[in-house]
Amino acid sequence: MGMDMEMAAKEKKREKETLRMELESRSENEEFARVAVAMFMSRMDPTMEEMEDVKTAVSEAVTNGVIHGYAGGEGIIYIEVTIEGRELAVVVKDTGAGIPDVKKAMEPMYTTDTTGERSGMGFSFMEAFMDQVEVVSAPGEGTRVTMRKQIGR
Amino acid sequence: MAEPVFTYEAKGQVLVIHLPRELDHHNCRNLRYETDLLLAENYIRKMVFDFSRTEFMDSSGIGILLNRYKQMDRSGGEVAIYGAGPRILRVLTIGGIGKLVPRYDSKEAAIAE
Structure with missing residues:
Protein backbone atom coordinates (compact mmCIF):
# COMPACT_ATOMS: atom_id res chain seq x y z
CA MET A 1 0.00 0.00 0.00
CA GLY A 2 2.90 2.33 0.81
CA MET A 3 4.28 1.66 -2.67
CA ASP A 4 0.96 2.51 -4.29
CA MET A 5 0.76 5.82 -2.50
CA GLU A 6 4.32 6.65 -3.43
CA MET A 7 3.56 5.91 -7.06
CA ALA A 8 0.42 8.01 -6.99
CA ALA A 9 2.36 10.93 -5.54
CA LYS A 10 5.02 10.61 -8.25
CA GLU A 11 2.41 10.52 -10.97
CA LYS A 12 0.74 13.58 -9.59
CA LYS A 13 4.00 15.51 -9.66
CA ARG A 14 4.52 14.80 -13.35
CA GLU A 15 2.90 17.76 -15.02
CA LYS A 16 3.51 17.09 -18.66
CA GLU A 17 2.74 13.99 -20.62
CA THR A 18 3.03 13.16 -24.28
CA LEU A 19 1.55 10.66 -26.71
CA ARG A 20 3.43 9.94 -29.93
CA MET A 21 1.99 8.06 -32.89
CA GLU A 22 3.19 7.17 -36.36
CA LEU A 23 0.42 6.28 -38.75
CA GLU A 24 0.55 5.17 -42.35
CA SER A 25 -1.06 7.69 -44.63
CA ARG A 26 -4.38 5.97 -45.27
CA SER A 27 -7.87 7.42 -45.10
CA GLU A 28 -8.88 4.67 -42.64
CA ASN A 29 -6.43 6.19 -40.16
CA GLU A 30 -8.29 9.52 -40.04
CA GLU A 31 -10.82 8.01 -37.66
CA PHE A 32 -8.19 6.09 -35.72
CA ALA A 33 -6.15 9.28 -35.16
CA ARG A 34 -9.04 11.40 -33.87
CA VAL A 35 -10.35 8.65 -31.60
CA ALA A 36 -6.88 7.97 -30.14
CA VAL A 37 -6.30 11.68 -29.44
CA ALA A 38 -9.75 11.95 -27.84
CA MET A 39 -9.01 8.92 -25.66
CA PHE A 40 -5.71 10.44 -24.52
CA MET A 41 -7.21 13.84 -23.73
CA SER A 42 -10.07 12.27 -21.76
CA ARG A 43 -7.81 12.28 -18.68
CA MET A 44 -8.06 16.09 -18.72
CA ASP A 45 -11.74 15.60 -17.93
CA PRO A 46 -12.92 17.63 -20.95
CA THR A 47 -16.54 18.39 -21.82
CA MET A 48 -18.13 16.43 -24.66
CA GLU A 49 -17.96 19.55 -26.79
CA GLU A 50 -14.23 20.08 -26.16
CA MET A 51 -13.56 16.47 -27.05
CA GLU A 52 -15.62 16.69 -30.26
CA ASP A 53 -13.91 19.96 -31.23
CA VAL A 54 -10.47 18.37 -30.90
CA LYS A 55 -11.60 15.27 -32.82
CA THR A 56 -12.78 17.45 -35.69
CA ALA A 57 -9.56 19.49 -35.79
CA VAL A 58 -7.39 16.34 -35.71
CA SER A 59 -9.47 14.81 -38.47
CA GLU A 60 -8.90 17.90 -40.64
CA ALA A 61 -5.13 17.91 -40.12
CA VAL A 62 -4.72 14.17 -40.76
CA THR A 63 -6.99 14.34 -43.83
CA ASN A 64 -4.81 17.15 -45.21
CA GLY A 65 -1.77 14.92 -44.77
CA VAL A 66 -3.43 12.01 -46.57
CA ILE A 67 -4.90 14.04 -49.44
CA HIS A 68 -2.35 16.80 -49.97
CA GLY A 69 0.84 15.80 -48.14
CA TYR A 70 1.10 12.35 -49.67
CA ALA A 71 -1.57 12.76 -52.41
CA GLY A 72 -3.05 9.36 -51.62
CA GLY A 73 0.36 7.67 -51.82
CA GLU A 74 2.54 6.13 -49.14
CA GLY A 75 3.94 8.08 -46.25
CA ILE A 76 3.92 8.43 -42.50
CA ILE A 77 1.84 10.88 -40.51
CA TYR A 78 3.37 11.79 -37.15
CA ILE A 79 1.14 12.85 -34.32
CA GLU A 80 2.31 14.21 -31.01
CA VAL A 81 -0.16 15.15 -28.30
CA THR A 82 1.00 16.95 -25.17
CA ILE A 83 -0.97 17.66 -22.05
CA GLU A 84 0.51 20.34 -19.85
CA GLY A 85 -1.74 21.57 -17.07
CA ARG A 86 -4.95 22.64 -18.79
CA GLU A 87 -3.35 23.03 -22.21
CA LEU A 88 -3.63 20.45 -24.94
CA ALA A 89 -1.21 20.68 -27.87
CA VAL A 90 -1.55 18.50 -30.95
CA VAL A 91 1.13 18.37 -33.62
CA VAL A 92 0.31 16.65 -36.93
CA LYS A 93 3.25 16.34 -39.29
CA ASP A 94 3.93 14.83 -42.69
CA THR A 95 7.07 14.74 -44.83
CA GLY A 96 5.16 14.98 -48.10
CA ALA A 97 4.59 17.62 -50.78
CA GLY A 98 4.42 20.68 -48.53
CA ILE A 99 2.45 23.85 -49.21
CA PRO A 100 3.95 26.54 -51.49
CA ASP A 101 1.83 29.36 -50.05
CA VAL A 102 0.59 28.69 -46.51
CA LYS A 103 -1.28 32.00 -46.23
CA LYS A 104 -3.27 31.23 -49.35
CA ALA A 105 -3.92 27.63 -48.29
CA MET A 106 -5.39 28.92 -45.04
CA GLU A 107 -7.88 31.23 -46.75
CA PRO A 108 -11.45 29.97 -46.26
CA MET A 109 -12.77 27.96 -49.21
CA TYR A 110 -9.37 27.81 -50.92
CA THR A 111 -8.77 24.36 -52.38
CA THR A 112 -6.54 22.81 -55.02
CA ASP A 113 -9.09 20.03 -55.46
CA THR A 114 -10.76 19.88 -58.87
CA THR A 115 -13.50 17.34 -58.16
CA GLY A 116 -15.61 19.89 -56.28
CA GLU A 117 -16.02 17.46 -53.38
CA ARG A 118 -13.62 19.30 -51.03
CA SER A 119 -14.92 22.37 -49.23
CA GLY A 120 -11.53 24.05 -48.72
CA MET A 121 -12.48 24.60 -45.09
CA GLY A 122 -9.94 22.31 -43.43
CA PHE A 123 -7.79 25.06 -41.91
CA SER A 124 -10.85 27.20 -41.10
CA PHE A 125 -12.26 24.26 -39.16
CA MET A 126 -9.01 23.76 -37.25
CA GLU A 127 -9.07 27.47 -36.36
CA ALA A 128 -12.74 27.37 -35.40
CA PHE A 129 -12.38 24.38 -33.09
CA MET A 130 -8.98 25.08 -31.51
CA ASP A 131 -7.62 28.23 -29.79
CA GLN A 132 -4.50 28.50 -31.86
CA VAL A 133 -3.24 26.94 -35.11
CA GLU A 134 0.26 27.28 -36.49
CA VAL A 135 1.32 25.88 -39.88
CA VAL A 136 4.91 25.48 -40.98
CA SER A 137 5.47 24.10 -44.46
CA ALA A 138 7.93 24.07 -47.32
CA PRO A 139 7.54 22.51 -50.78
CA GLY A 140 9.17 19.09 -50.90
CA GLU A 141 9.73 19.02 -47.14
CA GLY A 142 6.28 18.52 -45.70
CA THR A 143 3.90 20.26 -43.36
CA ARG A 144 3.68 20.62 -39.61
CA VAL A 145 0.44 21.78 -38.00
CA THR A 146 0.47 22.70 -34.30
CA MET A 147 -2.88 23.22 -32.62
CA ARG A 148 -3.50 24.31 -29.04
CA LYS A 149 -6.58 24.40 -26.87
CA GLN A 150 -7.28 25.21 -23.23
CA ILE A 151 -9.46 22.51 -21.70
CA GLY A 152 -11.95 23.20 -18.91
CA ARG A 153 -11.97 26.97 -19.01
CA MET B 1 -19.03 -8.01 -47.85
CA ALA B 2 -18.67 -4.77 -45.94
CA GLU B 3 -21.82 -2.85 -45.15
CA PRO B 4 -22.43 0.05 -47.55
CA VAL B 5 -21.48 3.45 -46.13
CA PHE B 6 -24.46 5.23 -47.66
CA THR B 7 -27.88 3.75 -48.23
CA TYR B 8 -30.28 5.28 -50.71
CA GLU B 9 -34.02 5.31 -50.71
CA ALA B 10 -36.18 6.61 -53.55
CA LYS B 11 -39.52 8.20 -52.66
CA GLY B 12 -41.05 9.28 -55.96
CA GLN B 13 -38.85 12.11 -57.22
CA VAL B 14 -37.10 12.45 -53.87
CA LEU B 15 -33.83 10.68 -53.13
CA VAL B 16 -33.20 10.06 -49.44
CA ILE B 17 -29.54 9.47 -48.54
CA HIS B 18 -28.91 7.85 -45.15
CA LEU B 19 -25.52 9.06 -43.92
CA PRO B 20 -23.02 6.98 -41.93
CA ARG B 21 -22.10 7.37 -38.25
CA GLU B 22 -18.80 9.03 -39.13
CA LEU B 23 -18.98 11.48 -42.02
CA ASP B 24 -15.30 12.05 -42.82
CA HIS B 25 -13.08 11.99 -45.92
CA HIS B 26 -12.67 8.22 -45.76
CA ASN B 27 -16.41 7.57 -45.74
CA CYS B 28 -17.26 10.28 -48.29
CA ARG B 29 -15.08 8.83 -51.04
CA ASN B 30 -17.79 6.99 -52.98
CA LEU B 31 -20.69 9.38 -52.54
CA ARG B 32 -20.11 11.41 -55.69
CA TYR B 33 -19.87 8.36 -57.93
CA GLU B 34 -22.98 6.82 -56.40
CA THR B 35 -25.15 9.92 -56.50
CA ASP B 36 -24.04 10.78 -60.06
CA LEU B 37 -25.17 7.33 -61.12
CA LEU B 38 -28.53 7.68 -59.37
CA LEU B 39 -29.08 11.17 -60.79
CA ALA B 40 -28.29 9.94 -64.31
CA GLU B 41 -30.75 7.06 -64.12
CA ASN B 42 -33.65 8.70 -62.27
CA TYR B 43 -35.50 11.97 -62.33
CA ILE B 44 -34.64 13.43 -58.93
CA ARG B 45 -36.21 16.73 -57.90
CA LYS B 46 -34.98 16.73 -54.35
CA MET B 47 -32.18 15.21 -52.33
CA VAL B 48 -32.76 14.63 -48.63
CA PHE B 49 -29.86 13.84 -46.27
CA ASP B 50 -30.59 11.80 -43.15
CA PHE B 51 -28.21 12.68 -40.29
CA SER B 52 -30.03 10.69 -37.63
CA PRO B 86 -26.52 19.43 -31.71
CA ARG B 87 -22.96 18.44 -32.65
CA ILE B 88 -23.79 18.10 -36.34
CA LEU B 89 -25.73 21.38 -36.27
CA ARG B 90 -22.69 23.14 -34.83
CA VAL B 91 -20.49 21.80 -37.62
CA LEU B 92 -23.10 22.68 -40.29
CA THR B 93 -23.31 26.23 -38.95
CA ILE B 94 -19.54 26.74 -38.86
CA GLY B 95 -19.39 25.29 -42.38
CA GLY B 96 -21.96 27.82 -43.61
CA ILE B 97 -24.53 25.20 -44.62
CA GLY B 98 -27.08 26.32 -42.04
CA LYS B 99 -28.36 29.13 -44.25
CA LEU B 100 -28.24 27.24 -47.54
CA VAL B 101 -30.04 24.02 -46.79
CA PRO B 102 -33.36 23.80 -44.94
CA ARG B 103 -33.52 21.56 -41.86
CA TYR B 104 -36.43 19.40 -40.77
CA ASP B 105 -37.22 17.30 -37.73
CA SER B 106 -38.44 14.23 -39.57
CA LYS B 107 -38.04 12.45 -42.87
CA GLU B 108 -41.72 12.99 -43.67
CA ALA B 109 -41.41 16.75 -43.19
CA ALA B 110 -38.19 16.94 -45.23
CA ILE B 111 -39.79 15.05 -48.12
CA ALA B 112 -43.12 16.86 -48.01
CA GLU B 113 -41.95 20.47 -48.00
Whole structure:
Protein backbone atom coordinates (compact mmCIF):
# COMPACT_ATOMS: atom_id res chain seq x y z
CA MET A 1 0.00 0.00 0.00
CA GLY A 2 2.90 2.33 0.81
CA MET A 3 4.28 1.66 -2.67
CA ASP A 4 0.96 2.51 -4.29
CA MET A 5 0.76 5.82 -2.50
CA GLU A 6 4.32 6.65 -3.43
CA MET A 7 3.56 5.91 -7.06
CA ALA A 8 0.42 8.01 -6.99
CA ALA A 9 2.36 10.93 -5.54
CA LYS A 10 5.02 10.61 -8.25
CA GLU A 11 2.41 10.52 -10.97
CA LYS A 12 0.74 13.58 -9.59
CA LYS A 13 4.00 15.51 -9.66
CA ARG A 14 4.52 14.80 -13.35
CA GLU A 15 2.90 17.76 -15.02
CA LYS A 16 3.51 17.09 -18.66
CA GLU A 17 2.74 13.99 -20.62
CA THR A 18 3.03 13.16 -24.28
CA LEU A 19 1.55 10.66 -26.71
CA ARG A 20 3.43 9.94 -29.93
CA MET A 21 1.99 8.06 -32.89
CA GLU A 22 3.19 7.17 -36.36
CA LEU A 23 0.42 6.28 -38.75
CA GLU A 24 0.55 5.17 -42.35
CA SER A 25 -1.06 7.69 -44.63
CA ARG A 26 -4.38 5.97 -45.27
CA SER A 27 -7.87 7.42 -45.10
CA GLU A 28 -8.88 4.67 -42.64
CA ASN A 29 -6.43 6.19 -40.16
CA GLU A 30 -8.29 9.52 -40.04
CA GLU A 31 -10.82 8.01 -37.66
CA PHE A 32 -8.19 6.09 -35.72
CA ALA A 33 -6.15 9.28 -35.16
CA ARG A 34 -9.04 11.40 -33.87
CA VAL A 35 -10.35 8.65 -31.60
CA ALA A 36 -6.88 7.97 -30.14
CA VAL A 37 -6.30 11.68 -29.44
CA ALA A 38 -9.75 11.95 -27.84
CA MET A 39 -9.01 8.92 -25.66
CA PHE A 40 -5.71 10.44 -24.52
CA MET A 41 -7.21 13.84 -23.73
CA SER A 42 -10.07 12.27 -21.76
CA ARG A 43 -7.81 12.28 -18.68
CA MET A 44 -8.06 16.09 -18.72
CA ASP A 45 -11.74 15.60 -17.93
CA PRO A 46 -12.92 17.63 -20.95
CA THR A 47 -16.54 18.39 -21.82
CA MET A 48 -18.13 16.43 -24.66
CA GLU A 49 -17.96 19.55 -26.79
CA GLU A 50 -14.23 20.08 -26.16
CA MET A 51 -13.56 16.47 -27.05
CA GLU A 52 -15.62 16.69 -30.26
CA ASP A 53 -13.91 19.96 -31.23
CA VAL A 54 -10.47 18.37 -30.90
CA LYS A 55 -11.60 15.27 -32.82
CA THR A 56 -12.78 17.45 -35.69
CA ALA A 57 -9.56 19.49 -35.79
CA VAL A 58 -7.39 16.34 -35.71
CA SER A 59 -9.47 14.81 -38.47
CA GLU A 60 -8.90 17.90 -40.64
CA ALA A 61 -5.13 17.91 -40.12
CA VAL A 62 -4.72 14.17 -40.76
CA THR A 63 -6.99 14.34 -43.83
CA ASN A 64 -4.81 17.15 -45.21
CA GLY A 65 -1.77 14.92 -44.77
CA VAL A 66 -3.43 12.01 -46.57
CA ILE A 67 -4.90 14.04 -49.44
CA HIS A 68 -2.35 16.80 -49.97
CA GLY A 69 0.84 15.80 -48.14
CA TYR A 70 1.10 12.35 -49.67
CA ALA A 71 -1.57 12.76 -52.41
CA GLY A 72 -3.05 9.36 -51.62
CA GLY A 73 0.36 7.67 -51.82
CA GLU A 74 2.54 6.13 -49.14
CA GLY A 75 3.94 8.08 -46.25
CA ILE A 76 3.92 8.43 -42.50
CA ILE A 77 1.84 10.88 -40.51
CA TYR A 78 3.37 11.79 -37.15
CA ILE A 79 1.14 12.85 -34.32
CA GLU A 80 2.31 14.21 -31.01
CA VAL A 81 -0.16 15.15 -28.30
CA THR A 82 1.00 16.95 -25.17
CA ILE A 83 -0.97 17.66 -22.05
CA GLU A 84 0.51 20.34 -19.85
CA GLY A 85 -1.74 21.57 -17.07
CA ARG A 86 -4.95 22.64 -18.79
CA GLU A 87 -3.35 23.03 -22.21
CA LEU A 88 -3.63 20.45 -24.94
CA ALA A 89 -1.21 20.68 -27.87
CA VAL A 90 -1.55 18.50 -30.95
CA VAL A 91 1.13 18.37 -33.62
CA VAL A 92 0.31 16.65 -36.93
CA LYS A 93 3.25 16.34 -39.29
CA ASP A 94 3.93 14.83 -42.69
CA THR A 95 7.07 14.74 -44.83
CA GLY A 96 5.16 14.98 -48.10
CA ALA A 97 4.59 17.62 -50.78
CA GLY A 98 4.42 20.68 -48.53
CA ILE A 99 2.45 23.85 -49.21
CA PRO A 100 3.95 26.54 -51.49
CA ASP A 101 1.83 29.36 -50.05
CA VAL A 102 0.59 28.69 -46.51
CA LYS A 103 -1.28 32.00 -46.23
CA LYS A 104 -3.27 31.23 -49.35
CA ALA A 105 -3.92 27.63 -48.29
CA MET A 106 -5.39 28.92 -45.04
CA GLU A 107 -7.88 31.23 -46.75
CA PRO A 108 -11.45 29.97 -46.26
CA MET A 109 -12.77 27.96 -49.21
CA TYR A 110 -9.37 27.81 -50.92
CA THR A 111 -8.77 24.36 -52.38
CA THR A 112 -6.54 22.81 -55.02
CA ASP A 113 -9.09 20.03 -55.46
CA THR A 114 -10.76 19.88 -58.87
CA THR A 115 -13.50 17.34 -58.16
CA GLY A 116 -15.61 19.89 -56.28
CA GLU A 117 -16.02 17.46 -53.38
CA ARG A 118 -13.62 19.30 -51.03
CA SER A 119 -14.92 22.37 -49.23
CA GLY A 120 -11.53 24.05 -48.72
CA MET A 121 -12.48 24.60 -45.09
CA GLY A 122 -9.94 22.31 -43.43
CA PHE A 123 -7.79 25.06 -41.91
CA SER A 124 -10.85 27.20 -41.10
CA PHE A 125 -12.26 24.26 -39.16
CA MET A 126 -9.01 23.76 -37.25
CA GLU A 127 -9.07 27.47 -36.36
CA ALA A 128 -12.74 27.37 -35.40
CA PHE A 129 -12.38 24.38 -33.09
CA MET A 130 -8.98 25.08 -31.51
CA ASP A 131 -7.62 28.23 -29.79
CA GLN A 132 -4.50 28.50 -31.86
CA VAL A 133 -3.24 26.94 -35.11
CA GLU A 134 0.26 27.28 -36.49
CA VAL A 135 1.32 25.88 -39.88
CA VAL A 136 4.91 25.48 -40.98
CA SER A 137 5.47 24.10 -44.46
CA ALA A 138 7.93 24.07 -47.32
CA PRO A 139 7.54 22.51 -50.78
CA GLY A 140 9.17 19.09 -50.90
CA GLU A 141 9.73 19.02 -47.14
CA GLY A 142 6.28 18.52 -45.70
CA THR A 143 3.90 20.26 -43.36
CA ARG A 144 3.68 20.62 -39.61
CA VAL A 145 0.44 21.78 -38.00
CA THR A 146 0.47 22.70 -34.30
CA MET A 147 -2.88 23.22 -32.62
CA ARG A 148 -3.50 24.31 -29.04
CA LYS A 149 -6.58 24.40 -26.87
CA GLN A 150 -7.28 25.21 -23.23
CA ILE A 151 -9.46 22.51 -21.70
CA GLY A 152 -11.95 23.20 -18.91
CA ARG A 153 -11.97 26.97 -19.01
CA MET B 1 -19.03 -8.01 -47.85
CA ALA B 2 -18.67 -4.77 -45.94
CA GLU B 3 -21.82 -2.85 -45.15
CA PRO B 4 -22.43 0.05 -47.55
CA VAL B 5 -21.48 3.45 -46.13
CA PHE B 6 -24.46 5.23 -47.66
CA THR B 7 -27.88 3.75 -48.23
CA TYR B 8 -30.28 5.28 -50.71
CA GLU B 9 -34.02 5.31 -50.71
CA ALA B 10 -36.18 6.61 -53.55
CA LYS B 11 -39.52 8.20 -52.66
CA GLY B 12 -41.05 9.28 -55.96
CA GLN B 13 -38.85 12.11 -57.22
CA VAL B 14 -37.10 12.45 -53.87
CA LEU B 15 -33.83 10.68 -53.13
CA VAL B 16 -33.20 10.06 -49.44
CA ILE B 17 -29.54 9.47 -48.54
CA HIS B 18 -28.91 7.85 -45.15
CA LEU B 19 -25.52 9.06 -43.92
CA PRO B 20 -23.02 6.98 -41.93
CA ARG B 21 -22.10 7.37 -38.25
CA GLU B 22 -18.80 9.03 -39.13
CA LEU B 23 -18.98 11.48 -42.02
CA ASP B 24 -15.30 12.05 -42.82
CA HIS B 25 -13.08 11.99 -45.92
CA HIS B 26 -12.67 8.22 -45.76
CA ASN B 27 -16.41 7.57 -45.74
CA CYS B 28 -17.26 10.28 -48.29
CA ARG B 29 -15.08 8.83 -51.04
CA ASN B 30 -17.79 6.99 -52.98
CA LEU B 31 -20.69 9.38 -52.54
CA ARG B 32 -20.11 11.41 -55.69
CA TYR B 33 -19.87 8.36 -57.93
CA GLU B 34 -22.98 6.82 -56.40
CA THR B 35 -25.15 9.92 -56.50
CA ASP B 36 -24.04 10.78 -60.06
CA LEU B 37 -25.17 7.33 -61.12
CA LEU B 38 -28.53 7.68 -59.37
CA LEU B 39 -29.08 11.17 -60.79
CA ALA B 40 -28.29 9.94 -64.31
CA GLU B 41 -30.75 7.06 -64.12
CA ASN B 42 -33.65 8.70 -62.27
CA TYR B 43 -35.50 11.97 -62.33
CA ILE B 44 -34.64 13.43 -58.93
CA ARG B 45 -36.21 16.73 -57.90
CA LYS B 46 -34.98 16.73 -54.35
CA MET B 47 -32.18 15.21 -52.33
CA VAL B 48 -32.76 14.63 -48.63
CA PHE B 49 -29.86 13.84 -46.27
CA ASP B 50 -30.59 11.80 -43.15
CA PHE B 51 -28.21 12.68 -40.29
CA SER B 52 -30.03 10.69 -37.63
CA ARG B 53 -27.22 8.11 -37.32
CA THR B 54 -24.38 10.60 -37.74
CA GLU B 55 -22.27 11.37 -34.68
CA PHE B 56 -19.18 12.84 -36.29
CA MET B 57 -18.68 15.16 -39.23
CA ASP B 58 -15.76 17.27 -40.42
CA SER B 59 -15.29 19.62 -43.39
CA SER B 60 -15.41 16.63 -45.78
CA GLY B 61 -19.12 16.42 -44.97
CA ILE B 62 -19.50 20.13 -45.75
CA GLY B 63 -17.73 19.56 -49.08
CA ILE B 64 -20.06 16.82 -50.25
CA LEU B 65 -23.18 18.70 -49.09
CA LEU B 66 -22.09 21.89 -50.86
CA ASN B 67 -21.36 20.01 -54.05
CA ARG B 68 -24.71 18.19 -54.00
CA TYR B 69 -26.41 21.53 -53.31
CA LYS B 70 -24.71 23.11 -56.36
CA GLN B 71 -25.54 20.08 -58.48
CA MET B 72 -29.23 20.15 -57.56
CA ASP B 73 -29.41 23.94 -57.79
CA ARG B 74 -28.17 23.85 -61.39
CA SER B 75 -31.07 21.63 -62.42
CA GLY B 76 -33.63 23.59 -60.40
CA GLY B 77 -33.76 20.92 -57.70
CA GLU B 78 -33.57 21.15 -53.93
CA VAL B 79 -31.62 19.75 -51.01
CA ALA B 80 -32.89 19.26 -47.45
CA ILE B 81 -31.63 17.60 -44.27
CA TYR B 82 -33.19 16.01 -41.20
CA GLY B 83 -32.20 14.23 -38.01
CA ALA B 84 -29.14 16.37 -37.17
CA GLY B 85 -28.18 16.46 -33.48
CA PRO B 86 -26.52 19.43 -31.71
CA ARG B 87 -22.96 18.44 -32.65
CA ILE B 88 -23.79 18.10 -36.34
CA LEU B 89 -25.73 21.38 -36.27
CA ARG B 90 -22.69 23.14 -34.83
CA VAL B 91 -20.49 21.80 -37.62
CA LEU B 92 -23.10 22.68 -40.29
CA THR B 93 -23.31 26.23 -38.95
CA ILE B 94 -19.54 26.74 -38.86
CA GLY B 95 -19.39 25.29 -42.38
CA GLY B 96 -21.96 27.82 -43.61
CA ILE B 97 -24.53 25.20 -44.62
CA GLY B 98 -27.08 26.32 -42.04
CA LYS B 99 -28.36 29.13 -44.25
CA LEU B 100 -28.24 27.24 -47.54
CA VAL B 101 -30.04 24.02 -46.79
CA PRO B 102 -33.36 23.80 -44.94
CA ARG B 103 -33.52 21.56 -41.86
CA TYR B 104 -36.43 19.40 -40.77
CA ASP B 105 -37.22 17.30 -37.73
CA SER B 106 -38.44 14.23 -39.57
CA LYS B 107 -38.04 12.45 -42.87
CA GLU B 108 -41.72 12.99 -43.67
CA ALA B 109 -41.41 16.75 -43.19
CA ALA B 110 -38.19 16.94 -45.23
CA ILE B 111 -39.79 15.05 -48.12
CA ALA B 112 -43.12 16.86 -48.01
CA GLU B 113 -41.95 20.47 -48.00
